[in-house]
Amino acid sequence: MEKLLNELSHQGQTGYSVPETDVPEKDLTELIPEKYQRKSELNLPELSEPVLRRHFTRLSQLNYAQSTNFYPLGSCTMKYNPPINEKISSLPGLKNLHPYQPQGTVQGLLEIMHTLEKNLCEICGMDSFTLQPAAGAHGEFTGLLIIRAYFNSRNEKRHKIIVPDSAHGTNPASAALAGFEILPVKSEQNGILSLQKIKELLTQDVAALMLTVPNTLGVFEKDILEIADAAHKNGTLLYYDGANLNALMGITRPGDLGFDLMHINLHKTFSTPHGGGGPGSGPIGVKKPLEPFLPVPGIEKNNKNEFRFNYEKPQTIGKVRSFYGNVPVILKAAAYVESLGREGLKKTSEQAVINANYLLSILKEKLPAPAGNRCFHEFVLSGKPLVENNVRTLDVAKRLLDYGFYAPTIYFPLIVEEALMIEPTETETKAALDDFVKILFKIIEEAQNDPGLLKNAPQNTPVSRLNEVEAARKPILHW
Amino acid sequence: MDYIPITEKEKQEMLERIGVKCADELFAAIPQSRKVKELNLPKGISEQSLIKRYEKSSNNNKSLNNNLNFLGAGIYEHFIPSLVEEITGRSEFSTAYTPYQPEASQGTLQSIFEYQSLVVELTGMEVTNASLYDGASAVAEAALLAIRSKGLKKILVSEALHPEYQQVLGTYLQGIDVNIVPVPIENGTTSISKAKELVSSDCAALILQSPNFLGTIEDIQEFKNIIEKSGVLLINVVNPISLGILKSPGEAGADIAVGEGQVLGNASGFGGFTFGFLACKKAFSWKMPGRIVGQTTDSKGRRGYVLTLQSREQHIRREKATSNICTNSALNALAGCVYLAGWGKNGIRELAKTNLQKSHYAFDKITKIPGFEPAFKNQSFFNEFAVKTKKDIKEIQKKLLSGNIIGPFELSRFYKEYSDCLLFCVTETKTKEDIDKLIEVLKGC
Incomplete structure (x- = not known):
C-alpha cells in the first residue's frame, strides 16, 4: 500500500523552488488589505521532489493501462495511443500559445484545426464541424441545444427526444439538461429498433431521435434508412452518437445514412489517450440546415488563405466551453487522421470489426451472445449461465484482473442480463486475442469447479476486492 | 501508416474462423447504396513526414517560449516544474x-x-x-x-x-x-x-x-x-x-x-x-x-x-x-x-507572493509612464491589473509584437465602456528585465 501525500509529508520540505524576487519587494499589507488575506493555515503537505517522484511513479505502477494490458472495455475503444501524437501536441509552437494572442500569430494551429474539421466532415458525411465540446457528453449536450435552437427558429414546439433503452446514460442525461423530455423506446431482443415502434412514437412534439450505430450490442440498425425516412417525414431530426464510429470509418458515413447531426469521441475512435478519465474531446458535426446554430467561434479561411475566428453568428447557441476546445486532444486526433489517411482509416475499422467477430465466433461457444453470431466492432455476452454456480459477471470481471486483463464493460447495456461487453479494437495482436479466449474459458471452468476463485478475486492486484458499499455509506472523500 | 499488428495471413485465418470469405461480408447489414467507395482524403503518411508537417505548423506560430507574454484573462502562464x-x-x-x-x-x-x-x-x-x-x-x-x-x-x-x-x-x-x-x-x-x-x-x-x-x-x-x-x-x-x-x-x-x-x-x-x-x-x-x-x-x-x-x-x-x-x-x-504537492504549504505562499510582487512592480512602472494611468481607483489585485491609456491601442500592440512581446488584453473585446483599458498579467515567469523591456516599449508609444 502506498502512503498518502500527507503521510509522506516532512516539515520544512518543498519540492520546487520559487524564482528569486528581482524586483524591489514591498510589504504584503501594503499590497493587499489585511481583510483580503488568508488567515487560516494552509495545511498542504511538505514534500521533496525525489519523494514525490517515487510516490507518483509507484502509484502509476498500480494501474492497468492501455500501454500495459489488454483493455477490452466495450464502447470505450481502448486502442493504441501513438506516442508520435503526444510529441506533436507538445511542440512548443502548438502547446505554448495563449488563447487571446493575435490570430495572425497562430495561423499554424488554426490551419490544423480547420483541416481536422474538414477531414471529419469527409469521414462522417457532414457539412460542418465544431471542435469546441470537451467530451462526448458535452458534444451531445451541444447537439441537443442546436436541435432546440433549430426548432425555436422555426417556431415549432417540440420538446421530446426518443432515446433507446440500449443507449449510453449520457444520452438521456444530456437531453434532460437541454430541457427535453425523454421518450424511451424499448429495443428488440438483439438491441435493434422496431420501425413500427418508432413510427408510433413519432408525434409532432418529437424533436429528435438519438441513435448509436452500431448500437451498444455491436449490431447495425438494419432499418436505418426507413427509420431516417420516417423521422424526417415527421420533421424530426436524427442524432448520431459517435461512440461506436470505430466500426464505420471509410465504410459508411452517418451523413449518408440520414443523420442530421452527430458527435465524435476523439478519445475513442481517433486514438487520443483517455488520461484516466479525461480530457477527451467531443466535436459536433451537422448538416447545412443546422450550421447557423453551431457554437462560436467558427474557424474560417478567407480568400487570402488566412484563418480567422468568426464570432458573427446571430443564431448561434453560444459557447459551451471557454476558448476553443481541448486543443492538445484535437492536435493528437488531427495527426492520427493524417497519418492513417483514407486507406488506413478504412483498414482500421475493418480490422476492428474482424477482431470483434473473431472473438465472438469463439467465445459464443461457452457463453450466450444475445445479439447473434455477427457483430461490428464490439459484442455483448451474457454471464447468466454462470449464475447457477452463484457466480456473477462481476466475479468474472474481477477474475480477469487476476490474469492480467482489464475487464470488459459489465452490466451494460442494461437490456442484457449479466452483460459482458467486449471491444478488442484493431490494435491487438492475434496472440493477445487468443490469450484472452484461453483465459476466459479457463475462468468459466473455474466458475463451474471452484467458484470461490472467482468470488474471492482479484488476488493478484495491489488490493483485493474493494468494498464499494462501505465507501458510499460512510463517505471519506479526502484525508 | 496504421497501428494494426496483424499479418495478412493471420487476417485470413481469422476470417476463416469467423466463417466468411472476406471482410466485406461482415458489413452486409449496411445498405449497399450507402457504402463509401473511397474517402476523399489524402493517403496516409509516415511518422517522419508527419512530424515534419507539424513542426512546420508549429514554427508558423509565435509561441510563448520565444515571446514575452503579458496576457492573462483566464489562462495564465506559470512555470511548470x-x-x-x-x-x-x-x-x-x-x-x-x-x-x-x-x-x-x-x-x-x-x-x-x-x-x-x-x-x-x-x-x-x-x-x-x-x-x-x-x-x-x-x-x-x-x-x-x-x-x-x-x-x-x-x-x-x-x-x-x-x-x-x-x-x-x-x-x-x-x-x-x-x-x-x-x-x-x-x-x-x-x-x-x-x-x-x-x-x-x-x-x-x-x-x-x-x-x-x-x-x-x-x-x-x-x-x-x-x-x-x-x-x-x-x-x-x-x-x-x-x-x-x-x-x-x-x-x-x-x-x-x-x-x-x-x-x-x-x-x-x-x-x-x-x-x-x-x-x-x-x-x-x-x-x-x-x-x-x-x-x-x-x-x-x-x-x-x-x-x-x-x-x-x-x-x-x-x-x-x-x-x-x-x-x-x-x-x-x-x-x-x-x-500543488510539490509547492506544498510554504511554496504555494511564496509563489503567490512572487506573483504579487512582480505584478505590482509592473503596475507602478506602467502607471508612471505619461499617457498611462490606473483604470480603477485603488485597485487591489493579484497578478493582473487594468490600465487606462490615451494612446492608440492598436499602435501599442503592433509595437509590442514587433519587439516579440505578446499582450496585454484589450478590455474592449468584452466591455465597450473600457475601450481605452488594457489588462496586464505578470506572473513569476517574468523577470525584472522582462518587465523593464515592456516598459521601454510602452514609453516609446
Whole structure:
C-alpha cells in the first residue's frame, strides 16, 4: 500500500523552488488589505521532489493501462495511443500559445484545426464541424441545444427526444439538461429498433431521435434508412452518437445514412489517450440546415488563405466551453487522421470489426451472445449461465484482473442480463486475442469447479476486492 | 501508416474462423447504396513526414517560449516544474481509462483522492469532485447545483465574472429557463450597493469571481453578509494560486468554490489544457456533478480507493442524474495534484507572493509612464491589473509584437465602456528585465 501525500509529508520540505524576487519587494499589507488575506493555515503537505517522484511513479505502477494490458472495455475503444501524437501536441509552437494572442500569430494551429474539421466532415458525411465540446457528453449536450435552437427558429414546439433503452446514460442525461423530455423506446431482443415502434412514437412534439450505430450490442440498425425516412417525414431530426464510429470509418458515413447531426469521441475512435478519465474531446458535426446554430467561434479561411475566428453568428447557441476546445486532444486526433489517411482509416475499422467477430465466433461457444453470431466492432455476452454456480459477471470481471486483463464493460447495456461487453479494437495482436479466449474459458471452468476463485478475486492486484458499499455509506472523500 | 499488428495471413485465418470469405461480408447489414467507395482524403503518411508537417505548423506560430507574454484573462502562464510532465507523461496514467475496475486502477484513484484532498485544503471547503472540463463549465455546474438545491430559478451573476464564463453559463441554462440577473460593475469591482438592491429570497445564488476578470480582488465576505439573510448561496470563482495569500472561499463564507485549474501545472495550450474544479459544503455531496473518489477497505481490511456516490451519475440515474458529465479532465487534474504537492504549504505562499510582487512592480512602472494611468481607483489585485491609456491601442500592440512581446488584453473585446483599458498579467515567469523591456516599449508609444 502506498502512503498518502500527507503521510509522506516532512516539515520544512518543498519540492520546487520559487524564482528569486528581482524586483524591489514591498510589504504584503501594503499590497493587499489585511481583510483580503488568508488567515487560516494552509495545511498542504511538505514534500521533496525525489519523494514525490517515487510516490507518483509507484502509484502509476498500480494501474492497468492501455500501454500495459489488454483493455477490452466495450464502447470505450481502448486502442493504441501513438506516442508520435503526444510529441506533436507538445511542440512548443502548438502547446505554448495563449488563447487571446493575435490570430495572425497562430495561423499554424488554426490551419490544423480547420483541416481536422474538414477531414471529419469527409469521414462522417457532414457539412460542418465544431471542435469546441470537451467530451462526448458535452458534444451531445451541444447537439441537443442546436436541435432546440433549430426548432425555436422555426417556431415549432417540440420538446421530446426518443432515446433507446440500449443507449449510453449520457444520452438521456444530456437531453434532460437541454430541457427535453425523454421518450424511451424499448429495443428488440438483439438491441435493434422496431420501425413500427418508432413510427408510433413519432408525434409532432418529437424533436429528435438519438441513435448509436452500431448500437451498444455491436449490431447495425438494419432499418436505418426507413427509420431516417420516417423521422424526417415527421420533421424530426436524427442524432448520431459517435461512440461506436470505430466500426464505420471509410465504410459508411452517418451523413449518408440520414443523420442530421452527430458527435465524435476523439478519445475513442481517433486514438487520443483517455488520461484516466479525461480530457477527451467531443466535436459536433451537422448538416447545412443546422450550421447557423453551431457554437462560436467558427474557424474560417478567407480568400487570402488566412484563418480567422468568426464570432458573427446571430443564431448561434453560444459557447459551451471557454476558448476553443481541448486543443492538445484535437492536435493528437488531427495527426492520427493524417497519418492513417483514407486507406488506413478504412483498414482500421475493418480490422476492428474482424477482431470483434473473431472473438465472438469463439467465445459464443461457452457463453450466450444475445445479439447473434455477427457483430461490428464490439459484442455483448451474457454471464447468466454462470449464475447457477452463484457466480456473477462481476466475479468474472474481477477474475480477469487476476490474469492480467482489464475487464470488459459489465452490466451494460442494461437490456442484457449479466452483460459482458467486449471491444478488442484493431490494435491487438492475434496472440493477445487468443490469450484472452484461453483465459476466459479457463475462468468459466473455474466458475463451474471452484467458484470461490472467482468470488474471492482479484488476488493478484495491489488490493483485493474493494468494498464499494462501505465507501458510499460512510463517505471519506479526502484525508 | 496504421497501428494494426496483424499479418495478412493471420487476417485470413481469422476470417476463416469467423466463417466468411472476406471482410466485406461482415458489413452486409449496411445498405449497399450507402457504402463509401473511397474517402476523399489524402493517403496516409509516415511518422517522419508527419512530424515534419507539424513542426512546420508549429514554427508558423509565435509561441510563448520565444515571446514575452503579458496576457492573462483566464489562462495564465506559470512555470511548470519538470516533475509535473514527467508524471502526467507516464503512459500508466495517461493511457488508463476511467477507473471502473478499482482493483486495477489504484494509481489513478489514489491520485484523485489526493487531488481532492489538496483542493479541499486550498479552498477551505468540505468536499470536491474529481474535476470538470474547465472553469466555465464548472461555473455552470455550480449554478445548476445551486438551482437544484434551492429549487429556485433565478441567479445573480457579477458582470466582472469572466465574460466567456458568463457566455457558457447562459448557454448551459438556456434549456431550463433560468433568469440570470447581472450585477453591474462599479470602479472595477462588483457593485455592492447594486447587489444589495437585487438580492431577494427568490434567488438561488450569487456568482462572484475574485480576483475578478478586471483583476480586482472582491470583498467576498461583504457580499456574504448581504445575501446571507435571504438564504442565497454564494458561488465563489477563484484563482487557486492566489489562495496562497488570499482568503479562501471557505473563510469568506462561500457555499461553493469553483475555478480554472490550468494554472496548476498545465501549459497555456491555446486555452485547451484546462480542468474545472468544484468544491462545496458537505451538505451538497449528493448533489455534486461528476465523479468522486472515496476511501474504503478491501476484503483483507487494507485501505483502497473507489469511485463513489455513483447513484448521482448518468450511467445509473440517466435523465435524473445530477449532471450529464462522464469524461472529465483527469490527467490535467493529475498535473494539478503533482503541482500543488510539490509547492506544498510554504511554496504555494511564496509563489503567490512572487506573483504579487512582480505584478505590482509592473503596475507602478506602467502607471508612471505619461499617457498611462490606473483604470480603477485603488485597485487591489493579484497578478493582473487594468490600465487606462490615451494612446492608440492598436499602435501599442503592433509595437509590442514587433519587439516579440505578446499582450496585454484589450478590455474592449468584452466591455465597450473600457475601450481605452488594457489588462496586464505578470506572473513569476517574468523577470525584472522582462518587465523593464515592456516598459521601454510602452514609453516609446
